[in-house]
Amino acid sequence: MFRIPTLLLLIVLFTSVAAQDTEYKTLSNIPYYPEEVRSQDNYISERCMLDIYYPVNKKDFTTIVWFHGGGLTGGNKELPDALKNKGLCIVGVNYRLAPGVKAPAYIEDAAAAVAWVFKNIRQYGGDTSQIFVSGHSAGGYLAMMIGLDKQYLAVHNIDANSIAGLIPFSGQAITHFTIRKENGIDDKQPVVDKYAPLFHVRADAPPMLLITGDRELELLGRYEENAYLARMMKVAGHQHTRLLELDGYGHDMVYPAFPLLLNEITRLSKSN
Template structure:
């Protein structure tokens, strides 16, 4: 188990530092590009430290308007990662008529998990205010995150404080998609996981059970709070992610919130994210089925 977690984390670190492929070469005869890209847009004009800090990239269909918007939040153990690590997602989403927005947020230890969630809420506010300028529909916002990003979007989707600080509410989110997270109940994870994973989590969430509770999306699940529906995907053979995913979904369902859990066979913590958009990919099929159902 410990070896499996260590290998998954190593693969994740490698993948999150990879760069997007260069722009494809087009023939001399003019053709429409597969999508339009607007990169390194700051969503916090008051804090600009390098072009990738507190900024976002927008991938839009080449034409049309009022496209539903999927906001992508990368993973990386809350400490690493970059919005450029989108793999095939821009093509996959824009070809199906969605606007994809990939965001950066401050990383630990420069920011706590709480500040990271605040960054995501601030980015959502910016997207809500500017989506129409890029062909998006501000009333059709979905959140999607992988690993640590799954924890953060789950937290923003359940604790109304973050969006309320941005003059928004949980009603602003049409649905939330989680990819192979294991931090929906930090307290449970910290008391049952092995020493390698516990060390990684305690570096971010300390050894204080009160912080564990405050950082856990399960803490905030209540009926009649406008919490959006959830699609929760996990690697089939990863025990901690399966346990956390199923428990989180059960709590959501008990509070009359729609939640579906999908186990992805044959996937790793790396490939469940990297292979979104590939033909015959089960997570891809489930993601677009969820989006089509709730848009």
């Protein structure tokens, strides 16, 4: 586990291997559920869409699936500018939100979106062995849930271990506070059940880099949850979990975390 001084972030560099003349294309509002599912659920038809930003003249590119934050109750899909023009593909995902649905609907949506990427990214030029899953806050929680609890991707005949890496930003490691609220549990009452990434620690999970803000500035307990998850993953025998704490940054720590995400992708890609 490492505490990252703010000053150090100023010298974190990511060297893109993309050629200067790389061209990119954006496709918006692609449904990731099949028509037979969408036709039976108006909310799925309205909400369950994704956007793709990808290099059009490059083959076997890496893909980052990005889940937005918003407490599982708000937010919209996004293609972060900090990840653009790096020779990578970005997939921004919308998912259903509470109170329109309850758990596990939004987790199921996240899995359906990642499964869509595995099944379709080749046609755009992507490499299915280089699909990373990330997101901020609620998005980080979703990334961890579908990466650690294999049942969600298994529904789509995808092995969660096929994910190249999980890189959540300030994701909730215990049961998400919105799910606790759905069950009448106070948001200050910690719960670790089947809806908690901590419940699904396992030795054979994909590599995982946990990034949080400063423990004194983060949402209540968020750093500590991630620190406990990192510890328990190691206790379980997982050899590739790391935790980074961004000194001086609170919960809204996405900007300084993006270079760390890109560096992690480079590190893991070189190790393959």
